[in-house]
Amino acid sequence: MTTKHADTAAPIHDLMATRWSGRAFDGSRLLAAEQVTALLEAARWSPSCYGDQPWRFVVCDKARDAGAWQAAVDCLVPFNAGWAQHAPLLVVICADPKFGHNGADNRWAAYDTGAATLALCLQANAMGMSTHQMGGFDEAKTRAAFGIPADAPIMAIVAVGYLGSDAGLDAELREREHAARARKPLGETFFAGGWGKAYV
Ligand SMILES: Cc1cc2nc3c(=O)[nH]c(=O)nc-3n(C[C@H](O)[C@H](O)[C@H](O)COP(=O)(O)O)c2cc1C
Secondary structure: OOOOOOOOOOOOOHHHHOOOOOOOEOOOOOOOHHHHHHHHHHHHOOOOHHHOOOEEEEEEEOOOOHHHHHHHHHHEOHHHHHHHOOOOEEEEEEEOOEOOOOOOEOOOHHHHHHHHHHHHHHHHHHOOOEEEEEOOEOHHHHHHHHOOOOOOOEEEEEEEEOEOOOOOOOHHHHHHHHOOOOOOOHHHHOEOOOOOOEOO
């Protein structure tokens, strides 16, 4: 199994440095209910504006609800379904666009939902699993398949599971699976005291 450590300008915790989005999921390793609960707990304890917890995750666990899991696979664009069909857990990430306390628009709903999703991803990494977030899915189909309200944005579907052999990937995906991770230079996206002024 590939380990892809981030190349950082200063040391960071392994939990972040070793997280990467794998595709070579081992379809034979289903998750225990307790493992799935742990992933959700990590997300549940994320911070949110007003403590509103606007994330809404639809859990599609092959081990416990093969029908929902298959429905989630069927919502993915073919490129993603090709490899994500081997992930034993697919989580449909949605957000409630209204604040619970007053019904007003919550413009931080997507922000908070992304934070909760990353918490799930990091928890999975800590448990030796890989996660791969996907924006490539059919939105209308996903909304219909899971009864997601019309005003709730569907942010992503996340594949979760253990990585295994890359033999099922085509040559291009296999190459990507082992490629070094890359990021823009620090100063391109992090500014020192004002927009556009490169940090370091
Ligand atoms: C919101 C979002 C949508 C993404 N959509 C896809 C996707 O549809 N298919 C895919 O293969 N990867 C997808 N990715 C994975 C990114 O390509 C990946 O996170 C990025 O290249 C960085 O790689 P790393 O996560 O391994 O560091 C998505 C990631 C995010 C956060």
